[in-house]
Amino acid sequence: MSLVIIKRAIPEVFMGAVSKDTTNAKDYLAEIEKRFVKSDKAETNTILKSLISMKYKGNDNIKKYIIEMSNLASKHKALKLDLHEDLLVHLILISLPVQFNHFKE
Known part of the structure; x- marks a missing residue:
């Protein structure tokens, strides 16, 4: 349920940055964080x-x-x-x- 809420709240632009195979909210947020870490x-x-x-x-x-x-x-x-x-x-x-x-x- 958390994953559905997160996916609805995150803009579509960021959707491509995360694998569609991710099945839980914790992994989903971890993937987003990896993609947008400050250099x-x-x-x-x-x-x-x-x-x-x-x-x-x-x-x-x-x-x-x-x-x-x-x-x-x-x-x-x-x-x-x-x-x-x-x-x-x-x-x-x-x-x-x-x-x-x-x-x-």
């Missing part, structure tokens, strides 16, 4: 792109900007892709304008 690779790509392309524009507090970059790195770490601390420092330094970047050798 960690896509999220990793998005976070890494934003981390690399960030530039300090001088509008906000520099400390707030660095914390924002650190938070992005933490999200990356949560996806089990750890950025080395030296790399994060390097990304922060190259994203700063020249007047803040007197540490370059």
Whole structure:
């Protein structure tokens, strides 16, 4: 009975994503979940792109900007892709304008 209710509630567009041989609600929902799982690779790509392309524009507090970059790195770490601390420092330094970047050798 649960399966009939679920099939009536789910839009027809998703019906093709699940095998017609599924006979119980639990398996049916598990198949739908497998088909529409969020891709960690896509999220990793998005976070890494934003981390690399960030530039300090001088509008906000520099400390707030660095914390924002650190938070992005933490999200990356949560996806089990750890950025080395030296790399994060390097990304922060190259994203700063020249007047803040007197540490370059």
